[in-house]
Amino acid sequence: MTSRVPSLILGRLLIALVTLTIVSFAVFFATTLLPGDTATILLGQAATPEAVAGLRTAMHLDEPALLRFVYWIGGLFQGDLGTSYANHMPVATLISGRLANTLKLAGLTTLVSVPLALTLGITAAMWRRTLYDRIVTIATIGVISVPEFVLATLAVLVFAVYLKWLPALSFTYNVDSFSGLLRAYAMPVITLTFGVSAQMIRMTRAAVIETLNTPYVEMALLKGASRPRMVLRHALPNALGPISNAVALSLSYLLGGVIIVETIFNYPGVAKLMVDAVSTRDLPLIQSCAMIFCFGYLILITTADIVAILSNPRLR
Amino acid sequence: MKTNSSTGSLAAWSGYRINLVGLTAFSVVLFWALVALFAPYITPHSVGEMIDLDYFGPMRPGLWLGSDYLGRDMLSRIIYGARYTVGISLAAVSIACFTGVVLGMTSAVLRGPVDMVVSRILDAMNSIPSKLFGLMVVAAVGSSIPVLILTLSVIYVPGAYRFSRALAINIDTMDFIMVARIRGERLPYLIASEILPNIIGPVLADLGLRFVFIVLLLSGLSFLGLGVQPPYADWGALVRENIGGLPFAAPAVIVPSLAIATLTISVNLLIDNLPQKIRDRSAS
Numbered sequence: 090m091t092s093r094v095p096s097l098i099l100g101r102l103l104i105a106l107v108t109l110t111i112v113s114f115a116v117f118f119a120t121t122l123l124p125g126d127t128a129t130i131l132l133g134q135a136a137t138p139e140a141v142a143g144l145r146t147a148m149h150l151d152e153p154a155l156l157r158f159v160y161w162i163g164g165l166f167q168g169d170l171g172t173s174y175a176n177h178m179p180v181a182t183l184i185s186g187r188l189a190n191t192l193k194l195a196g197l198t199t200l201v202s203v204p205l206a207l208t209l210g211i212t213a214a215m216w217r218r219t220l221y222d223r224i225v226t227i228a229t230i231g232v233i234s235v236p237e238f239v240l241a242t243l244a245v246l247v248f249a250v251y252l253k254w255l256p257a258l259s260f261t262y263n264v265d266s267f268s269g270l271l272r273a274y275a276m277p278v279i280t281l282t283f284g285v286s287a288q289m290i291r292m293t294r295a296a297v298i299e300t301l302n303t304p305y306v307e308m309a310l311l312k313g314a315s316r317p318r319m320v321l322r323h324a325l326p327n328a329l330g331p332i333s334n335a336v337a338l339s340l341s342y343l344l345g346g347v348i349i350v351e352t353i354f355n356y357p358g359v360a361k362l363m364v365d366a367v368s369t370r371d372l373p374l375i376q377s378c379a380m381i382f383c384f385g386y387l388i389l390i391t392t393a394d395i396v397a398i399l400s401n402p403r404l405r
Numbered sequence: 406m407k408t409n410s411s412t413g414s415l416a417a418w419s420g421y422r423i424n425l426v427g428l429t430a431f432s433v434v435l436f437w438a439l440v441a442l443f444a445p446y447i448t449p450h451s452v453g454e455m456i457d458l459d460y461f462g463p464m465r466p467g468l469w470l471g472s473d474y475l476g477r478d479m480l481s482r483i484i485y486g487a488r489y490t491v492g493i494s495l496a497a498v499s500i501a502c503f504t505g506v507v508l509g510m511t512s513a514v515l516r517g518p519v520d521m522v523v524s525r526i527l528d529a530m531n532s533i534p535s536k537l538f539g540l541m542v543v544a545a546v547g548s549s550i551p552v553l554i555l556t557l558s559v560i561y562v563p564g565a566y567r568f569s570r571a572l573a574i575n576i577d578t579m580d581f582i583m584v585a586r587i588r589g590e591r592l593p594y595l596i597a598s599e600i601l602p603n604i605i606g607p608v609l610a611d612l613g614l615r616f617v618f619i620v621l622l623l624s625g626l627s628f629l630g631l632g633v634q635p636p637y638a639d640w641g642a643l644v645r646e647n648i649g650g651l652p653f654a655a656p657a658v659i660v661p662s663l664a665i666a667t668l669t670i671s672v673n674l675l676i677d678n679l680p681q682k683i684r685d686r687s688a689s
Contacts, residue, residue, distance in 0.1 A: 104528075111529035119541050230677070234669040236621045238628045238644060239662040242651065250654050345536040349625055353648075363537075364629055367544040375544050382537050390532060 097398050105391040109384070113165075116379045117158050165380065171373035175366070180377045184359060188381065191351070191358035195343050197274055198281040203336060206286040210293025210332075215320045217298060225290065232287035237349040241280045248276065277354045281346050285339050292335030299331070300324040330400020337393035344386050427678030433671035437664075440484055441491040448481040453636065461647070461655035471656035473647050479657050482643060483664055489639035490665070493550060494619045497557035501619075502612045504558070505565025510596040510604075512566075513573035524570070527563040535560045535622055543631040553632060557619050564618075568611050572604040613676045617669045624665050640665045 164171065170180035213225040232240065248254050300306065301324050309323040351361040363378035423431070440447070449469075450456055457472035464471045470479035508527075512520040542556045576582065577600065585599050626632035627641030638646065643661035650658045 107525065108529045108532050111526065112533055115530070115533065116541065119545050230673055231666075231670055234617060234621075234673045235666045236624045236628070236641070236669075238625065238641075239666060242644065242648075242658060242662050245651055246654055246659070250652060341534070344534045345625075348536050348540070349628065352629055363540065364631075367540050367631060370544055372544070375541065379533075379537055379541055383533055386534050387532050 094398060098395055101391060101394050101398065105387055109387055112383045112387070113162065113380060114158065116376055116383065117161055118154070161376075165377075170377040173366075173371055173374050175369045175371045175374070180373050183362065183374065184377060184381070187357060187359045187362050190356065191347060191360060194274070194277055194281070194347060194351075194356065194358060195340075197278050198285060198343060199340060201278060202282040202286045202289065205282070206289035206339070207293055207332070207336075209286070210290040211297055211320065211325070213290065214294045214297035214301065215316060217301075225294075229287040229290050232283050233291070237280065237284055237346050238353055240283050241276070241350060241353045244276055244280050244283075248279070277350045277356055280350050280354075281343060284346050285342050288339040288342055289335055292339065293332050296328045296331035296335060297324060300328040303327075330397055333396045333400065334393045337389050337396060341386050341389040341393075344382055344389075423680050424678050426674055427680075430671040430673075430675035430678065433667055434675060437487055437491060437668050441487040444484050444488045448478075448484050450478040450481045452481050452485050453477065461650040461653060461657055464656050470660050473643075473657040474649055479660060482638065483640070483660060486638055486640045486643050486661060486664070489550075489633050489637055490620060490623065490641070490668070493554055493557070493633070493639065494616055494623055496554045497619050497623075498561070498612060498616045500554070500558035501561035501615060502565045502608070505562045506569040506601075506608055507596070508562070509566045509569030509571075510573045510600050511592065513570050513577050514592060514595050514600070520570075523566075527566050530559075531563040531567070535618075536625060539622060539626050540629075540631065543626070548626075548631055548634055550633065550637075553623065553626070557623060560622070561615050561619060565611065565615060569604065569608055572607055573600050576600050576603045610676050610679060613672055617672050620665065620669055620672075 161171075168181060170184065172178070173180055173183055209225055213222045216222055297320065301320070303324075306319060306324050309319045314323065347358060348360040348364065350356065351358045352364050355361070359378055359381060363375060363382075366374040366378065455476045456478055457468060457476035460472065460474050460476050462468055462472035462476065468478055468480070470483060473479050473482060508523060512523050538560050539556055542552065546552055573596075582595070582599055585595060590599070623632055623639065624641030624644075627639050628645045630642075630645060633639045633642050635642070635646075640661040644658060644665075647655065647657035647661070
């Protein structure tokens with residue numbers, strides 16, 4: 090019995106690598122084939138033609154785009170992300186602190202949303218076609234259909250304007266004390282949790298229901314197992330694969346979500362940095378942020394696929 | 406058909422019956438479509454005219470949805486916003502689905518290297534988060550309505566491609582396709598006359614879902630100030646301009662948010678409750 094799992098996973102990782110190459114290609118060319126000369130932008134209007142020419146040579150701007158792409162990728166591997174146009178600081182320095190902030194936000198959201206979504210998704214499947222299930226289903230459709238900034242706006246209206254529990258739009262609380270930390274992170278985490286959980290609940294519910302329709306669950310029903318026992322003992326172990334797949338896929342929603350949430354709550358993360366970089370057209374910064382996002386997204390999608398492969402007993 | 410239709414045609418049409426939720430959702434979608442279409446005839450005031458001395462005015466007779474941050478009539482601005490939100494999204498989703506479905510069916514019929522290359526490239530595009538893609542294009546070429554339409558459609562081509570390719574591959578294994586191939590039919594005929602009619606139902610439902618995604622993305626970009634640019638404003642841009650009214654719960658922030666929500670939720674509910682016949686067209 091030879092297992093097909095290693096070769097399948099290897100193939101999936103290879104595809105991820107090819108995809109990453111194509112994506113970095115796209116990111117690089119989308120941002121370099123722009124009107125305007127980089128050297129002139131860096132040196133400003135008053136620069137002498139000699140200075141511009143010198144900088145062009147130093148930055149390899151005279152060489153073909155393909156070669157510059159190779160230099161850029163090489164730089165990425167050595168941790169050299171280039172220099173920001175806007176404030177002439179190394180991009181790596183600008184990003185490092187911000188990245189930690191964004192990861193903290195994403196981590197907190199994951200901690201809150203995964204248990205919440207799994208509980209709601211599994212119980213909704215357990216009591217399918219009841220009022221409870223219908224309410225959960227309609228609520229998740231509602232949340233999925235609405236842009237993140239509307240969720241954020243509603244959260245601000247409810248928690249900050251009417252209830253006055255939390256600060257509205259700014260990241261002003263000191264995060265030294267526990268309660269300060271809680272209040273500073275509450276709004277962004279609540280907003281993101283809504284979006285992520287809605288996806289996860291829907292997919293979890295669908296996965297459990299699919300297992301509930303199998304013959305061995307019917308068998309459990311016939312031998313008189315109670316409904317919770319039928320779901321938790323018989324169906325759930327076999328739904329674990331699809332569920333973890335759903336978790337990884339839903340978490341990739343975070344990447345789009347943080348862009349809006351960091352902007353609206355003025356949260357100092359990578360996404361906010363990138364939105365600001367777009368308004369100042371700071372290309373090296375945009376390229377690096379874009380690569381970080383694409384990389385994170387790819388990791389989550391690939392993880393989802395690999396989990397799906399690993400959890401399929403037929404492949405072992 | 407006219408005389409002896411009692412049972413036969415009833416049975417034939419019963420599959421097209423739509424339930425109450427679907428009907429309500431359909432009315433809301435139709436409502437916004439009509440608002441967008443007839444915007445210039447139904448606005449009570451000019452969009453740019455400042456008619457209220459106060460800003461973020463409350464709802465009151467004459468100013469049914471209050472006034473915005475410059476004292477302009479919110480009702481008129483919402484009505485015109487419908488034009489941009491619905492119009493841009495509709496244009497983008499049409500281009501995206503047309504391109505995606507044609508490519509998907511072509512890949513399914515041709516298979517081999519064409520399928521491999523197109524699938525791999527579109528999969529790679531799919532692994533760029535959509536908002537990020539939008540941000541990058543706006544950073545590169547700036548934001549205008551044609552650029553927005555094109556960007557939004559490019560972002561959603563891979564999804565439409567994947568969906569229609571999967572459906573078309575199922576159809577492609579059927580005998581009548583084999584017969585058509587042996588008959589010597591060419592690619593355009595195969596995809597237009599043999600495959601498309603058999604997948605059109607699910608493809609249209611998919612188009613509706615993608616329309617929702619596009620409305621959400623467009624609103625998101627406009628909200629970030631990177632979508633529709635002043636003096637024009639779609640619903641996302643309306644939320645952005647009036648975000649200052651949030652601490653006083655001004656209708657100027659709430660109403661455009663609600664407008665987006667009603668449109669997208671209705672489209673989603675409509676698709677979920679589509680008549681069985683349309684949804685399962687490929688299965689029948």
